Amino acid sequence: MGGEQVQQAVEHSLAVLRTAVDGDWEGVKAGRLEWSCRETAEHVASDLIAYAGQLAGRATTTWVPFEIDMAECERNADVLHVIETTGALLTAVVRTTPREVRAFHPYPFRWADREGFAAMAVAEVLLHTHDIAEGVGLPSSSHVPPVALCESVLARLFPHVRPGDAPWATLLWATGRGDLPGRAPVTEWRWSNPLHIDAGRIVLQGVHPAAAADLAEGGTGGFEWIAGGPVEGTRIGAGLVFQAYEAGVHRPEWGMFVLVRKEDGLAVGALGYHGAPDEEGRVEVGYDLVEGARGRGYMTEALGALAGWARERSRERGDVRSLFAVVDKANSPSQGVVSRAGFEKVSEDWGDGEHGEQFAYELRLRV
Structure with a gap:
């Protein structure tokens, strides 16, 4: 656009x-x-x-x-x-x-x-x-x-x-100017530009459905990426965002963000929620970085900023109580990211089978 x-x-x-x-x-x-x-x-x-x-x-x-x-x-x-x-x-x-x-x-x-x-x-x-x-x-x-x-x-x-x-x-x-079969009349409306969250050296830029569709189909989503990006996990997550949009259940502030580095405007990864908070106020987060951006603390800053936004949201509206994340047991760098962001381990055996292959972490925003 x-x-x-x-x-x-x-x-x-x-x-x-x-x-x-x-x-x-x-x-x-x-x-x-x-x-x-x-x-x-x-x-x-x-x-x-x-x-x-x-x-x-x-x-x-x-x-x-x-x-x-x-x-x-x-x-x-x-x-x-x-x-x-x-x-x-x-x-x-x-x-x-x-x-x-x-x-x-x-x-x-x-x-x-x-x-x-x-x-x-x-x-x-x-x-x-x-x-x-x-x-x-x-x-x-x-x-x-x-x-x-x-x-x-x-x-x-x-x-x-x-x-x-x-x-x-x-x-x-x-916009309240017409009727559609099967949909209630609209009497109040607002449009919604994507949310941006400042995170130190990077900015979390909200991904709207058009960008999500492009990412899912192999494009850039309108972002300039560092070499090797976007990674497969980002494309999968973007596809889920667009599917939610088509189904009418997408909630943009609980969607996906691309991590854009301030110093050069290049995208280095993605972070986001797996949907709106459930009935207990819990929402799961997921993230990934392009290999060339790993080991520099970007995701720690990003997850901390996202948690800060969710905490402020909890104070204002009370619709989110905790953030949840699962991390592969072999992925020690990712375990470090969630720990530094304040998440606590709540399960040693998360996943299928007798002994799960992941750890589960939770960050309580309010009791």
Whole structure:
């Protein structure tokens, strides 16, 4: 998801809305919104320039304090020209922003990277184009966006939503704009950019379903890896993430993270949960490192940071009580990792057979 997708979404919007440019946009509401069609179009332009400003200005704690004034846009065509211009600005900013840059966005984790801002922009453009088209009475078949854009938005911003066979209908349903057979109406919704967790020399970058699918199929997941990566365990874990997404049971904050080294932006391994906490509040973790990154303490830092995030989550919501890990008896380096992270051995014989081949460890976050 990048500048090309932003440009494609804006071009789709312009092509649709120019067919109704001579209509009354101020006198009718946009779809189910309280805004008029004119206000909604201005909102699209405002979002595009705001996202460009956040990325270009590297804002980290709040919105960059500026906005555009469209008081002199007398005609609907003038507003569309502003959308075209702000779309071009965001496209350029996304293309030139380094991958590791993050900027402030209030939901859900107080930041987004260039891919996140691109995805949010595409969503805003597609959805509000639909709202305006509905408000001015265009037939629904006239403003169906490209399938690939809808799939990308769903996989990146709605990882908790089962995708289904109709991406556009699913996106409309997920944002309270339509109905889907067998699914309850949506009255409140939020999108979800991947969680990033700082861990000293590395950053744990959450893997969204689109990246997970690419990793599982032999790709890089959009990351630059050190030689030898990603390893097979990472690909297997990514496949499980995507399967959970397709089944509608994926919970992104309890998913998979790629370990990215700060000094050079290269991925060195992966770490993650095997799913959301069970009824007892226990969640299992697993991890692996590319061979060339082993023995340097990266995973100790990463697991410690992940445990810290889970402990904070336990204080705030109480849905997780302990972390659980199993380690092969022959894997002494991995045993050292969990021990240094504060895990305690709870079983000497975990696994199948009379004498299990693994040790089991647990880290209690609260009693």
